[in-house]
Amino acid sequence: MAFQPYQASMLALGQAPSVIRETFEYGNRRAQEIGRENVFDFSLGNPSVPAPESVHDTMRRLMDETASVLLHGYTSAVGAEPVRKAIADDINKRFGAGISAADLYMTCGAAASLTVTLHAILCPGDTCMTFAPFFPEYRVFVEAAGAKLTVVPADLDSFQMNLPALEQLITPETKAIIVNTPNNPTGVVFTEENLRKFCDILRAKEAEYGHPIYLIADEPYRELVYDDKTVVPYLPNLYDNTFVCYSFSKSLSLPGDRIGYIVVSPKMQDNRSVYAAVCGSGRALGFVCAPSLAQRVVAENVGKTSDLSVYRRNRDLLYNALSEYGYRCIYPDGAFYLWVQALEPDANAFCQKARDFELLLVPSDSFGCEGFIRIAYCVTTEMIERSLPAFKKLAEAYR
């Protein structure tokens, strides 16, 4: 084989234009031309509400009270024990899940939670599945771990998990399935009924194939639900072979602090060996330990969230207005995304057209599903209010 000066797959990833990023950067250029206030950028899933005051209070107190070499020192590779204890206690209080500190592995955020988990379990020849539409980095992470991603097509009516299609596509090579609820990009929360049926299918297939099928619950949006009746079931309570991949990026508005965790369910088959493989994976990928100050900050702020009422107000405003203008919106129970059917079959063309009205939307194709758009409503309510006439005119342009 000819000499390759670099990994071709990594070059491709590094050069691949992300539609989301490209849209965001178009927005920045456009803002320079016509003024920031005239551009309605709904491209990025960046939290738009500040971290709770208590986060900075904690940071200041830690700096005042903790010796520098401790505060800024390495923690154990799995995370500081008191930190894991505080998080486990909170999980158990909320979900009665019977998690202990020894089941938790602190990470540098949601992406790291996923890559560390995937590298711990996936072997060459394995398949990992997920449900469309899905966060496009899943493909990147699964393939970097040497496995194949199989995408279950979307249920275009409900955007719940498409279980008949899952049953058709699952094979003995399926080692893991990533489930993301509340969902990015749709904002849909999978119902308990949908999840219970899903777990029943997995258990039946585990029995049939004679090996575990891991459920990887990717749930950075767990706390971002807006109706009191909405329940996001805790998956380790429904299915034994579950990993929970969590991040505080959205709940505490700390995406830049890179802090999250993995739960290896205590009920998982070979729990201690799988947990050790997670440790080995984090080590091999170069994570060393999760940021130590951020570990202590989240431990002292467990159970708190940013003021999420802004997102709820934004959701209601957008959902009601766009529905009124004739758009088909999928009702979002959570996250901070609204999933809307494009007004022509080609979502990319629709998003280009929307730019004529200075609306920056993300087409659904990169999420593994055609004909929809994602609106990230983690923006100011005031921007949404100003954008509504543009959404109205866009709809009228298709009449």
Add this chain to the structure above:
Amino acid sequence: MAFQPYQASMLALGQAPSVIRETFEYGNRRAQEIGRENVFDFSLGNPSVPAPESVHDTMRRLMDETASVLLHGYTSAVGAEPVRKAIADDINKRFGAGISAADLYMTCGAAASLTVTLHAILCPGDTCMTFAPFFPEYRVFVEAAGAKLTVVPADLDSFQMNLPALEQLITPETKAIIVNTPNNPTGVVFTEENLRKFCDILRAKEAEYGHPIYLIADEPYRELVYDDKTVVPYLPNLYDNTFVCYSFSKSLSLPGDRIGYIVVSPKMQDNRSVYAAVCGSGRALGFVCAPSLAQRVVAENVGKTSDLSVYRRNRDLLYNALSEYGYRCIYPDGAFYLWVQALEPDANAFCQKARDFELLLVPSDSFGCEGFIRIAYCVTTEMIERSLPAFKKLAEAYR
């Protein structure tokens, strides 16, 4: 092939006892038995001097002055532009290296700098080399990137790079060589003469093989040198196809904050493609971006260091005393390690014997070299003073 519930290699890594960690934990148990003040733990390479005051000043000011969603938001995947600019300016001021912000990629510390670089360039069938004795995680990182590590045996006289052995072992499959100066575990700084000869060999082999051989300069200890005359040459100035993998863990005593960077030399062949491969690699491994607050903190503290005079005092004290007691010590110009010949051929047996005197030392075997021990002198000067009689008795026990 039988179903594997997890990656066997990751399980092995997760379960592998680290001698350093095991020694440290023995020390903690022993401290409970006989009192912390009676245990002389020289096992861990954790900075023992606080971060500069200005680090906390910067953090407090950033919290006061910067909007939460900016301060705690994602930065660009490669790192915030002003941060990279500040670091590039500092590098250029000190080394005249002609680095620009576009050549820098911010990382979550030294380990991440290495794994991201290695995954960017290494392909199956490639070999990466390093010089014994070496930081044992190099093997983990290289093998996780799908390549083979070839270790060049130590020069047991000088502990400079053993260049005749390199010339014998280098092959057309050699894609990269990791160089660590100031060195962990020896504390040795490679001389400019040694480095220049090394680069000449690489250039000759590049010409012979017809492809680049990357020099990966792992230099978290760059600022930890103790004699005014000691020069640590900046490798991009000596060799074009150079990566610099850096971390602020040691210079600013911030190991827990997980912050470092990669320089892809602007003179590197295919610089822009290699840089893009680095970006792809960071993305695939799940790094997203380096911690945002830490990025800003180091940018505002470039060129500063913790008070490194403590390490110098410790080095002088230990080196002089142990030499006087009859130990053969390799003179350390930098880092915070003293490399000492064991008083019997088996360094593990020697370290066990040392425990009789409550001295916790790390045997050299895990660094790829037999018959020596590493003393991490990033401890209090007062502990070193109290430990000296124990070192003396240990030497006497071998008379």
